[in-house]
Amino acid sequence: MTRYDTVIGLEIHVALLTQSKFLCSCRASFGAPPNSQCCPVCLGLPGTLPLINEKAVEYATKAGLALKCNINHYSRFDRKNYFYPDLPKAFQITQDAFPLCNDGYLEYYVDDQLVRTAITRIHLEEEAGKLIHSGESIVASEYSLVDYNRAGIPLIEIVTAPDIHQPKQARLFLEQLRLLMSYIGVSDTKMEEGSLRCDANISLKPSGSPVLGTKVEIKNLNSFRALEKALEYEEIRQSQVLDSGAKVRQESRTWDDRAGKTVSMRSKGDAPDYRIFPEPDLPPLNLDPVWVELIAASIPELPLERLNRLEGEYGLSRYEATFLVNYPDFGELFLELADSGLDCKTVVNFLMGDYARLAREKGHLDSERIAGLFQILDERLISQTQAKEVLDALFSSPQTAREIVKDKGMEVVGDPERLRPIVHQVLEANPQLVERFKLGETKLHGFFVGQVMRATQGKADPEAVNALLQEELVN
Numbered sequence: 275m276t277r278y279d280t281v282i283g284l285e286i287h288v289a290l291l292t293q294s295k296f297l298c299s300c301r302a303s304f305g306a307p308p309n310s311q312c313c314p315v316c317l318g319l320p321g322t323l324p325l326i327n328e329k330a331v332e333y334a335t336k337a338g339l340a341l342k343c344n345i346n347h348y349s350r351f352d353r354k355n356y357f358y359p360d361l362p363k364a365f366q367i368t369q370d371a372f373p374l375c376n377d378g379y380l381e382y383y384v385d386d387q388l389v390r391t392a393i394t395r396i397h398l399e400e401e402a403g404k405l406i407h408s409g410e411s412i413v414a415s416e417y418s419l420v421d422y423n424r425a426g427i428p429l430i431e432i433v434t435a436p437d438i439h440q441p442k443q444a445r446l447f448l449e450q451l452r453l454l455m456s457y458i459g460v461s462d463t464k465m466e467e468g469s470l471r472c473d474a475n476i477s478l479k480p481s482g483s484p485v486l487g488t489k490v491e492i493k494n495l496n497s498f499r500a501l502e503k504a505l506e507y508e509e510i511r512q513s514q515v516l517d518s519g520a521k522v523r524q525e526s527r528t529w530d531d532r533a534g535k536t537v538s539m540r541s542k543g544d545a546p547d548y549r550i551f552p553e554p555d556l557p558p559l560n561l562d563p564v565w566v567e568l569i570a571a572s573i574p575e576l577p578l579e580r581l582n583r584l585e586g587e588y589g590l591s592r593y594e595a596t597f598l599v600n601y602p603d604f605g606e607l608f609l610e611l612a613d614s615g616l617d618c619k620t621v622v623n624f625l626m627g628d629y630a631r632l633a634r635e636k637g638h639l640d641s642e643r644i645a646g647l648f649q650i651l652d653e654r655l656i657s658q659t660q661a662k663e664v665l666d667a668l669f670s671s672p673q674t675a676r677e678i679v680k681d682k683g684m685e686v687v688g689d690p691e692r693l694r695p696i697v698h699q700v701l702e703a704n705p706q707l708v709e710r711f712k713l714g715e716t717k718l719h720g721f722f723v724g725q726v727m728r729a730t731q732g733k734a735d736p737e738a739v740n741a742l743l744q745e746e747l748v749n
C-alpha cells in the first residue's frame with residue numbers, strides 16, 4: 275500500500291528538422307565546425323530583423339495535429355529575457371500567452387492498459403547556443419567554449435498535464451512521443467544529440483488527496499533511462515521528506531547520472547524574472563484554415579493506429595505488432611510483403627528472426643528479393659535449413675534467391691513429378707525388398723528413402739519422398 279500518490283508532468287523540447295534556422299537562413303544541420311552556421315540575425319546584432327521560417331510553423335502544426343491539439347489560428351511571439359552566455363541576443367523568442375497549439379492528448383500502452391495523457395500546450399521557440407565547459411561543470415571550469423551553430427534552430431515545447439502517475443509511465447509516454455515525432459518526420463529525435471530533451475515536474479500528495487503537493491522540477495534528463503531513474507529517486511526522496519514531517523522545497527534539481535541522484539540547482543526564490551513581453555519584430559501568426567487542412571491531410575498513419583491495424587487486420591500478437599511499430603523500417607517491409615499476399619505470421623517470424631540481425635548489420639533487402647526467397651521455399655526448392663544459407667548470401671550478393679540456389683547447386687527436388695520416376699527405379703531395382711515390405715517389414719521404408727536420396731545426390735525433399743513411397747508401396 276502506498277501512502278502517497280505521485281503526480282508527474284513533462285515538458286519536452288523537440289528540435290525541428292528544418293534545413294534552415296527558425297528566424298534566419300543559416301543552415302540548421304548538426305555537427306558543423308563551431309560557429310560556422312551563424313549570421314547577424316541569430317547572433318542578435320543590432321539592426322537585424324528576424325523572418326519566420328514557414329517550414330518550422332508547418333512542422334509545429336503537424337506535431338500539434340498528430341497530438342490531437344487545437345491549432346490556434348491566431349498565435350503570437352514573445353520575448354523571454356535573460357542573461358546567459360548561450361543566448362547571444364540576451365532574449366529568447368518564444369510563445370507565452372498565445373501558443374500555436376493547445377488541449378491535445380497522446381495515447382499509449384502501459385503494460386496492457388491503454389492510457390491517455392493530456393497535452394496542455396505546444397509552442398514554437400528558438401534554441402539557445404551550446405556551452406562546452408573545460409571542467410565537469412560550469413563552476414568547476416577554468417573556461418567554457420560557446421558554439422552558436424545551434425542558436426536559433428526551431429524548437430517546439432510540448433507541455434503535458436500533470437496526469438502521469440509513475441516513473442515508468444513517464445518513460446513510456448516519452449518513448450511514444452518520440453516515435454510519433456519520427457513517424458511524422460518533424461524531428462530526428464536524437465536524445466544523444468539533444469534534439470529531444472525532457473524536463474519533469476514531480477510532486478507527492480497523500481493517497482487520494484485532491485490537493486497537489488509541492489512540485490520539484492528536474493532538468494537535464496538526457497535519456498529515457500535518466501528520466502525514469504530520476505523520477506524514481508525523487509519519489510523516494512520526497513516520501514522520506516514527507517515522512518519526517520518536513521515540507522518538500524519547491525526547487526529545480528538536476529539529474530546527476532554518475533551519482534544516480536538529483537541535486538538541487540536553485541530554489542523558487544532564485545528563479546529569474548523573465549520580463550516577458552510581446553515580440554515587436556515579428557507579426558502574430560494568422561494561419562489559413564485551408565493550409566492547416568492540407569497539413570492534416572499529409573499526416574501518415576501514426577504509431578498507435580498502425581499497432582491497432584497490425585493486430586486487427588493482420589492478426590499479429592501485441593509483441594509482434596509492437597516490434598514492427600517501434601522499428602518502422604521493419605514495419606514498412608512487413609506491410610509490403612504481407613500486402614503482396616504472403617502469409618503474415620511467416621513474414622513476421624522471418625523479419626524478427628535471423629533477418630533482423632543481418633538487416634541491422636548490413637541494411638535491409640528490398641521486398642522483391644525477400645519475396646523471391648519465400649517463393650522458392652514455397653516451391654520446396656530448398657529446405658528451411660538451406661533457407662538460412664540463401665538468406666546470408668542475399669545480404670552479400672546482388673543475386674536473387676533463385677540464382678543463388680542454382681549457383682550453389684542446392685535446390686531440393688520436391689516436385690512429385692520429378693521424383694516419381696526415381697522412386698519407381700528404386701523400387702524396380704529391389705523387387706524382393708518390396709515384397710518383404712509388403713509382408714510387414716516396414717522398417718525397410720528408411721532404406722528406400724536412402725536410395726532415393728542417393729539417386730538425387732541428397733537433393734530430394736524427404737517429405738515428398740515419404741509421401742510418394744507411401745503411395746507406391748501401400749497401393
Ligand SMILES: [Zn+2]
Nearest residue numbers: 298300313316
Ligand atoms: Zn543565422
